[in-house]
Amino acid sequence: MNTDWIAVDWGTSHLRVWAMQGAxxxxxxxxxxxxxxxxADGFQTALLDLVENWLKDDPIDVIACGMVGARQGWxxxxxxxxxxxxxxxAPVRVPGTDPRIRAFVIPGLKQLSPPDVMxxxxxQIAGFLGTRQNWDGVLCLPGTHTKWVQVSAGxxxxxxxxxxxxxxxxxxxxxxxxHSIGEGWDENTxxxxxxxxxxxxxxxxxxxxxxxAADLLHNQxxxxxxxxxxxxxxxxxxxxxxxxxLGQQLAIIGADAVSRVYAAALKQQGxxxxxxxxxxxxxxxxxxxxxxxxxxx
Amino acid sequence: MNTDWIAVDWGTSHLRVWAMQGAxxxxxxxxxxxxxxxxADGFQTALLDLVENWLKDDPIDVIACGMVGARQGWxxxxxxxxxxxxxxxAPVRVPGTDPRIRAFVIPGLKQLSPPDVMxxxxxQIAGFLGTRQNWDGVLCLPGTHTKWVQVSAGxxxxxxxxxxxxxxxxxxxxxxxxHSIGEGWDENTxxxxxxxxxxxxxxxxxxxxxxxAADLLHNQxxxxxxxxxxxxxxxxxxxxxxxxxLGQQLAIIGADAVSRVYAAALKQQGxxxxxxxxxxxxxxxxxxxxxxxxxxx
Numbered sequence: 001m002n003t004d005w006i007a008v009d010w011g012t013s014h015l016r017v018w019a020m021q022g023a024x025x026x027x028x029x030x031x032x033x034x035x036x037x038x039x040a041d042g043f044q045t046a047l048l049d050l051v052e053n054w055l056k057d058d059p060i061d062v063i064a065c066g067m068v069g070a071r072q073g074w075x076x077x078x079x080x081x082x083x084x085x086x087x088x089x090a091p092v093r094v095p096g097t098d099p100r101i102r103a104f105v106i107p108g109l110k111q112l113s114p115p116d117v118m119x120x121x122x123x124q125i126a127g128f129l130g131t132r133q134n135w136d137g138v139l140c141l142p143g144t145h146t147k148w149v150q151v152s153a154g155x156x157x158x159x160x161x162x163x164x165x166x167x168x169x170x171x172x173x174x175x176x177x178x179h180s181i182g183e184g185w186d187e188n189t190x191x192x193x194x195x196x197x198x199x200x201x202x203x204x205x206x207x208x209x210x211x212x213a214a215d216l217l218h219n220q221x222x223x224x225x226x227x228x229x230x231x232x233x234x235x236x237x238x239x240x241x242x243x244x245x246l247g248q249q250l251a252i253i254g255a256d257a258v259s260r261v262y263a264a265a266l267k268q269q270g271x272x273x274x275x276x277x278x279x280x281x282x283x284x285x286x287x288x289x290x291x292x293x294x295x296x297x
Numbered sequence: 298m299n300t301d302w303i304a305v306d307w308g309t310s311h312l313r314v315w316a317m318q319g320a321x322x323x324x325x326x327x328x329x330x331x332x333x334x335x336x337a338d339g340f341q342t343a344l345l346d347l348v349e350n351w352l353k354d355d356p357i358d359v360i361a362c363g364m365v366g367a368r369q370g371w372x373x374x375x376x377x378x379x380x381x382x383x384x385x386x387a388p389v390r391v392p393g394t395d396p397r398i399r400a401f402v403i404p405g406l407k408q409l410s411p412p413d414v415m416x417x418x419x420x421q422i423a424g425f426l427g428t429r430q431n432w433d434g435v436l437c438l439p440g441t442h443t444k445w446v447q448v449s450a451g452x453x454x455x456x457x458x459x460x461x462x463x464x465x466x467x468x469x470x471x472x473x474x475x476h477s478i479g480e481g482w483d484e485n486t487x488x489x490x491x492x493x494x495x496x497x498x499x500x501x502x503x504x505x506x507x508x509x510a511a512d513l514l515h516n517q518x519x520x521x522x523x524x525x526x527x528x529x530x531x532x533x534x535x536x537x538x539x540x541x542x543l544g545q546q547l548a549i550i551g552a553d554a555v556s557r558v559y560a561a562a563l564k565q566q567g568x569x570x571x572x573x574x575x576x577x578x579x580x581x582x583x584x585x586x587x588x589x590x591x592x593x594x
Contacts, residue, residue: 079514115510145473145506161506163472170467175460176309176442201499202536209442209458213412217376239499 003027003054005061006101007286008047010068011120012036012144015046019054023287027054035067043074044097055100062103063091063290065282066120069105079110079117082156086126087285090292106289109156116161120282121147124253127284128276129154137249140266141278142258144169146237148244160244164237165258171208172229180215184223187264193231194238194265201239207232234265245271254278300324300351302358303398304583305344307365308417309333309441312343316351320584324351332364340371341394352397359400360388360587362579363417366402376407376414379453383423384582387589403586406453413458417579418444421550424581425573426451434546437563438575439555441466443534445541457541461534462555469526474505477512481520484561490528491535491562498536504529531562542568551575 003019003026010016013034019027033046047062054060069077069092077092091104108119121141129135129151139149144165150157172181197204211229214220238245245266251274252259252266263273300316300323307313310331316324330343344359351357366374366389374389388401405416418438426432426448436446441462447454469478494501508526511517535542542563548571549556549563560570 110510110514112514114507115514116507117510117513160503161510162502163505164502166472167502170471174467174471175463201501202533202539204498204501204537205459205461205464205530205533206457206537208460208464210411210413213407213414213458216414217407217409217412233502236499236502240501240503242499 003060005063005290006051006054007283008062008064008066008068009120009282009286010035010064010066010074012067015050017047017050018283019051020283020287023284025283035070035073040072043068043094044103047101047103048098051101057100059100059102061290061293062101063106063286063293064103065106065123065286065289069108069119073105074103075105077105077107079108082109082111082158084109085155086122086129087289087292090295091289093293102293104289104293106286109159111159114160116159118147118159118161121149122156123285123289124278124281125149125151125156125285126288127281127286128251128253130284130288135249135251137251138244140245140250140252140254140262142252142254142262148241150244160241162237162240164233168230168233171233172226177208177211177225177229180212180220180222181225181229182222184221184226186221186224186227189224190227190231190261191264191268193228194235194268197232197235198239198269201236204232204236230261231265234262238265238269245269250274251276253281300357302360302587303348303351304580305359305361305363305365306417306579306583307332307361307363307371309364312347314344314347315580316348317580317584320581322580332367332370337369340365344398344400345395348398354397356397356399358587358590359398360403360583360590361400362403362420362583362586366405366416370402371400372402374402374404376405379406379408379455381406382452383419383426384586384589387592388586390590401586401590403583406456408456411457413456415444415456415458418446419453420582420586421575421578422446422448422453422582423585424578424583425548425550427581427585432546432548434548435541437542437547437549437551437559439549439551439559445538447541457538459534459537461530465527465530468505468530469523474508474522474526477509477517477519478522478526479519481518481523483518483521483524486521487524487528487558488561488565490525491532491565494529494532495536495566498533501529501533527558528562531559535562535566542566547571548573550578 007018015033016030029050075094080088091106094103141147146162149159253276259275304315312330313327326347372391377385388403391400438444443459446456508522550573556572
């Protein structure tokens with residue numbers, strides 16, 4: 001195995017690494033050493049734990065994106081301001097690392113009004129756009145914090161973050177609804193719930209406790225409750241982001257399961273949706289960022 | 298001290314007890330031994346820990362309301378169905394108690410469509426209505442799970458539960474917003490936020506992450522963020538419950554702090570709002586329920 005660089009996606013909850021030869025993946029590894037789990041001096045150790053076997057005597061490039069560039073991260077990679085290309089500036093070099101690595105972190109993006117921020121998605125967007133000439137439209141990057149991103153002429157024009165994934169996790173695992181939500185799914189329940197809050201978003205607040213009451217009174221199936229909660233929340237998200245997706249060219253960049261759920265909701269509304277694999281987009285974006293470090297080295 | 302009965306409010310998170318002589322409070326105590334903290338055989342011990350000093354040789358009546366009547370409670374007190382008076386049936390006797398107490402639990406209420414349930418609020422409503430002849434209108438009982446209740450001719454006609462309090466707690470203490478929310482308050486921020494989601498409820502989902510971004514980018518005050526989150530959620534609740542409060546006679550039964558917040562939001566919308574103390578309403582309702590046990594004894 002001849003690794004010539006290491007790709008790193010370092011978020012709040014996870015650390016994922018890939019041994020790369022150009023654009024080819026030679027190996028991968030991951031751990032739960034996300035930003036939330038490690039202190040200021042734990043970054044290099046957490047990384048080396050995963051990549052030790054890939055290192056040689058000559059220093060190897062490590063290119064990282066995600067929350068690792070926050071103020072409390074490995075090195076602060078200050079936000080660039082939109083409108084902007086997704087990767088307007090070269091990654092920031094991490095000082096004082098182990099001599100076997102040259103580590104860089106990609107800056108995030110900020111929007112001043114309405115205030116918003118991203119770290120990591122800019123890299124996926126760069127990777128996605130890198131494989132498509134002159135792509136204009138709107139990107140949806142679903143996850144814990146879903147991003148809706150307006151792209152025109154190679155630039156990110158505006159974006160918006162919705163906490164739908166985190167709300168789903170909190171409500172299904174920590175709230176009183178946890179007693180009534182379990183494994184399983186029902187596609188019709190999901191699409192009905194999307195349509196419900198998309199057309200009557202003011203009813204979301206009134207619908208949630210109904211999931212608990214329907215269990216207590218009618219013994220509602222816990223998988224149906226799961227699909228209904230997901231649909232209610234995504235319907236509310238689509239109501240809030242209607243100007244982003246209505247009549248636009250759309251692509252979803254995300255993990256396969258969540259992308260399927262968002263695509264089903266959007267297709268039901270008559271939207272044409274392309275989906276792209278999030279990991280491929282991340283690796284393509286990290287490769288572009290690596291080229292920027294070599295041009296400036 | 299001559300306690301002739303004991304009033305008990307036993308919810309999910311707290312147990313509160315009062316030593317009563319008729320309608321007069323002789324003493325009170327509380328613990329965190331709510332439903333969520335105790336197993337099936339822990340109820341009597343949790344209660345006796347607080348009331349031991351009030352007991353005599355002759356058995357004393359203990360009248361309880363709240364989640365203690367759930368299936369997993371001390372004794373199941375099955376729901377009555379609305380439309381109905383708030384206390385349509387006598388409290389359910391707890392079998393096999395310590396001989397120094399005769400314990401009773403008040404049944405909750407259920408609504409079949411849309412499915413909804415309450416346990417505890419029916420007692421407060423009975424207490425509130427007991428002091429007002431021919432009161433028709435809408436009651437708001439704010440809390441972890443806020444209830445909106447339509448009352449006519451002494452009956453609860455319909456009701457609706459909103460999880461606004463629990464959502465506020467989850468978002469401010471468990472979500473990414475916890476980093477950006479702290480002590481403090483700003484009344485103008487609150488009323489602006491209420492008006493924002495009340496007029497544009499579909500924007501709630503898009504506003505939440507803005508609280509985090511405004512902290513990261515503009516160092517927004519954490520007390521202002523607290524007022525804004527509260528206002529956004531209560532505005533969404535008022536949008537969902539508009540048919541309940543618009544043009545109706547309104548009263549809020551709640552703890553003083555949360556009642557003030559709801560009253561401010563409703564008054565801003567031109568509603569006339571009376572407020573009633575929740576503890577007084579609970580004790581008055583428990584006293585009415587005690588009379589029902591004596592009539593059937």
